[in-house]
Amino acid sequence: MKTANIINVSGGKDSTATLLLAIERNTKNITPVFADTGNEHEQTYQYLDYLEQRLGLEIERVKADFSKQIARKRDLTMAKWREEKIDESIIERAISVLEPTGNPFLDLCLWKGRFPSMKARFCTEELKVLPINQFIEPMLKEYRAIYSWQGVRADESPSRAKLPEIEVEFGDIEEGKGLFNYRPILSWSATEVFEFHRKHGVEWNPLYEQGMGRVGCMPCVNCNKTELRKIARQFPDVIERLREWEEIISIASKRQSSTFFPAVTDAMVKGDDRIFYKTHGIDRIAEWALTARGGRQFDLLGDDEGSVCHSVYGLCE
Ligand code: SF4
DSSP, rough: EEEEEEEEOOOOHHHHHHHHHHHHOOOSEEEEEEESSOOOOOOHHHHHHHHHHHOOOOOEEEEOHHHHHHHHHHIIIHHHHHHTTHHHHHHHHHHOOOOOOHHHHHHHHHHHTTOOOOOOOIIIIIIIHHHHHHHTTTHHHEEEEEEOOOOOOOGGGGHHOOSSSSEEEETTTTEEEEEEOTTTOOOOOHHHHHHHHHHHOOOOGGTTTTTOOOOSSSSTTBBHHHHHHHHHHHHHHHHHHHHHHHHHHHHHHHHHHHHOOSSSEEEEEESOOOEEEEEHHHHHHHHHSSSSSSSSOOOSSSSSSSSOOTTTOOOOO
């Protein structure tokens, strides 16, 4: 039986360099795979098309499907809400939005009734890890060994610095049988990664030229203030999409309120001098991100802290 090589491609520089390395080494049985979260920038999809054309290969695109979970939620959760005497108009509105949209990120949030967060980061598992595992599973019957190539670098984060170059998911590396994680660019710097693109005459994702430090979900739930500022300035359509998503997920949530980033609650003064509190979502956070230092700070990562997704699989750049 043969060996297969799955190259996890995100549209970012590190996974592209990993794919180029596999090609440079004349690796047999290469299958590049991209797990589409539905929260990617349009330019990333275009970049994947470019890569396919430039390298003369097909990138398999996989995406999670939550239609069954949403249907179950429509039936079971709504019955539970009725038992809990939730207002019938709230239930009707929730039912009206509880339909699969085909966008994995939005559908995942519809099912969960909330957005993922830094503390509840269920998105990587549901949108990236599981769809890729489901893609690999049938191949295990056909191949003796499968190497899952992951474009992670040690200098990206302390958790990635601890990763081994080869890791056994299951099986035996000596016998060459099983599923192994392979991280061939672990010791590379970002400069080497860009240089490797140049060496192969391959462009990198144009989002880097537009000031993005990372590509992948736009935005990631781990986004920092600097990144959000750039997104708010350069890609107002992304803010608009998040506003629409917040409206939909709010309707589907029991609390009738759900925000992409931790909610902002402002004290407001009514005409009769009474104070009340108003919750805001993406517009208020984006407005804050556009301000310089100072003023009220919100619960995003700090200005210059790294915002790398902590997935050890390197599935989100
Ligand atoms: S990039 Fe961020 S938002 Fe997207 S799946 Fe990974 S952790 Fe979640």
